[in-house]
Amino acid sequence: MSTTTATRSHLRSPRRVGWWLGAAVLAFVAFVWIYPFLWMASASLKTSGEVFSGGLDLIPEMVQWENYSRAWGDGNFKVYLLNTVIVTVATVVIVVIRCALAGYVLGRYKFPGSRVIIGILVATLFVPTGYTIIPIVKLSLELGILDDHSGMILALAGGANVASILIYAGYFRGLPAELEEAAIVDGAGFFRTFMRIMLPLSMPVTATVAILTFLFTWNAFFLPLVFSFSNPALRTVSVGMQAFVGENSTDWPGMAAAGVISMLPIVVLYAFMQRYFVEGIAGAVKS
Amino acid sequence: MASPSLIADAATGKSAAPVRGRSRRADQRPGQRARERRRNLWIYAFLLPTFVLYGMYTLYPMVASYWYSLVEWNGFTADQEFVGVANYEKVFADPQFWNSVKVTLIFMLIVAPLRVFGAFALAILLNSPKLPFTGFFRTVYFIPVVTTTAIVGVVMRFIFDPASGPIAGVLDLFGAGPVDLLGSSDTALMTAGVVYVWKFFGITLIYWLAALQTIPRDLYEAARIDGAGPLGVFRYITLPMLIPFLLIISVLTIEDCFHAFDLMQTMTAGGPFYSTEIVEIYIYRFAFAASIPQLGHASAAAVLFGLLVLVVVLMQAWATVASRRWGNRS
Structure with a gap:
């Protein structure tokens, strides 16, 4: 183990960058992956007007807890x-x-x-x-x-x-x-x-x-x-x-x-x- | 009548495998006889709950479907009249039935390769020790699997809403006009397929990660010492070790594609114009959604659907045996 790390250490940094780049791409895809659930959670706290106006914004203007009491x-x-x-x-x-x-x-x-x-x-x-x-x-x-x-x-x-x-x-x-x-x-x-x-x-x-x-x-x-x-x-x-x-x-x-x-x-x-x-x-x- | 025994025959070759080769310490001394008989009584007592429930809710329905497919019957309380194979003739003559078979098979052809090969690629990435945050990614990509399918189906109707849904918002960003992806019969099946792949991708991913776990680390080490680069290791170690799993994972995934009712029914209910009507929705429509249920007709379709799945089960048995043989040879 120690010998391989020693010989590889100078090769490491460019490779590492590649892996981090890959991780960044996977992180973006992961965000898109769970976006439907984020959208649902955010819509549950918005007003009807806000949801109908569409858009990708996830943060509600004012949190509407009464949506929950209505569903409940x-x-x-x-x-x-x-x-x-x-x-x-x-x-x-x-x-x-x-x-x-x-x-x-x-x-x-x-x-x-x-x-x-x-x-x-x-x-x-x-x-x-x-x-x-x-x-x-x-x-x-x-x-x-x-x-x-x-x-x-x-x-x-x-x-x-x-x-x-x-x-x-x-x-x-x-x-x-x-x-x-x-x-x-x-x-x-x-x-x-x-x-x-x-x-x-x-x-x-x-x-x-x-x-x-x-x-x-x-x-x-x-x-x-x-x-x-x-x-x-x-x-x-x-x-x-x-x-x-x-x-x-x-x-x-x-x-x-x-x-x-x-x-x-x-x-x-x-x-x-x-x-x-x-x-x-x-x-x-x-x- | 024919089906359960047929299936059993088909499967014994495979199912016997786990039991075979382990001989219980069989004491054949004469004094042991009584004790063995008592032991067997206990064994059957342990199996009793399964016999009863499984008999009622799996075996009996499989057999009863055959009887119901031979009667004219329009409600769960109404009288049944024996009509022979007339229901089958009607089902065979119904273009909508053939449409539902076609939709089911096309759906399978869209989603199974995407799940199997897409998950394979992601599993290879996530299995790499150099990639950061693999545990986090695994967790996130698996989340859709645990969520309630019927509710996801409803939410997706809103997500794909051509006027206010977020997909419309994205298309708007790129200047594309409003497109009703789920509401047009040209795109609905494809869109449903993509949602389905997204929903159940995590299952196939776990299959592949489990398969990758079976490859011993020393093999990689040995290949690297022999001078193989990352591609060489992949080509000569990873790939050959995974081929037997490819068959099993493919067939498990293909069989999974028959369970699309929850998502389809809630997302498109088979529409528009029956373009996403899989066989299970066809059965549901005739048995439960019609104002006058046609249970005989629906049962005939159900029996044919069962046979379709049986063909895939037989393929699984064959694939498993073949992969075992392949594994032994190399």
Whole structure:
């Protein structure tokens, strides 16, 4: 290391300039990249007249907080946000429990049918919502849970969580066999071994699965849209936004405030838990 | 009926791979039998929640779609009348269905290469240890991925507004007249494609960065000691090591392109003049948006859509096997 830096040091400065120039270009593109969000945040604090006059200026003349109270109250976003929180938290809990259980046995044990089960799961990894939506609605209707939070939660937690099962299975497979043997020597049964030893060990994976599920559920649109047709009180933020724009097509600042209210929680979560977001997505390639 | 088993057959070649090659310590002593049976009971108990939910919300709908596609049915409570393949005949005869298939495929052809190769270039840059602020850039370029797609779609309608949106402001700076990029059927699909690429670029970027992480540092060092310049290292180390990933990342990204409903529905709702109507919006229109729903017709389209995705899944299985073989040979 030290020899290479010594020989290269006189070459360094012009190269360095190149990299800093590249960084400057990337910084400009990054600004354009998040400009839509900056525009939204700034429009949420402007008057209608300011937004309509167009322009790229991001600084409002005078901060208009009442846009937020309008979106929150008249725009019903206090209801939509609460719905989204309820649906998301419940879905995350169900998905974590069921995927941890399934991933544990599929990753760690060989039993009659295990291969077939994994095969079917992998085969349906990418089943699109558009393909399954009609029978799901019909089924929920027959079960009497279509106009209910529980119907939406079960549908979101029920389908399309194969990736989470596979993440758990991959993690549990990698744990050393001695863990179980030690547990059996200590007299722990199957369930206790899982609860006391395996589940606590899987906390990093649980964080990844929980955060990815949180992201997908918070942002889900197709299922909540269809499930809240007959009951607007069930709308989540992504569906509520359509309704808001449909009813107040000229209230741009209110729309922008509603957008900020809806997206702030997930962006804050991302800011603090970035590592888990990235690990969850990178997992698809590594396996 | 045919579909799930077909898909399963197709995938076993690939799916068996993670399980294969690990023999559990199988104690075959006779006293162990009872214990093993009890263990299996626990295993099935652990799988029960997944069996129930997955059966209800994934397997059953996949099978039921076939039945629904064979009936005439205009509401979720109304009676169903068996009509055979009449729904398929209607779907096949509908030029709007073929239009939606065409739009879906063109959309895929626009966005998949942009995502795969654009993200590749950025990943190479961001992976360089000499570039400053890489962590910051990674964070910023990933932000659109976490934001709510359906809301981004709405916001984009305002951003592209021909009168007051910021895009109009930029075009104004360059003296270009007002252009309704999302409102004209010539440009709407292209514009939606660009927004889509921007929205999900970060996912493909993470794929590539993960792939780059798998290349051991010593390989770079060894190549440099052998006298390879930066281009040589890229050509003889980075590129060959990444080729197997190119297949996987391409197919993951292509499959992702089938999930454009949220953005399309909220941004253009398939318009103007059906120029951005992807298959999922076509299904949605017949099943949920029409005043008299045609659920049989929509189900037939859904089944055909499922088959289209199945073809891509088969390609994925094939690509993965091929890349594994390729990796073993070299």
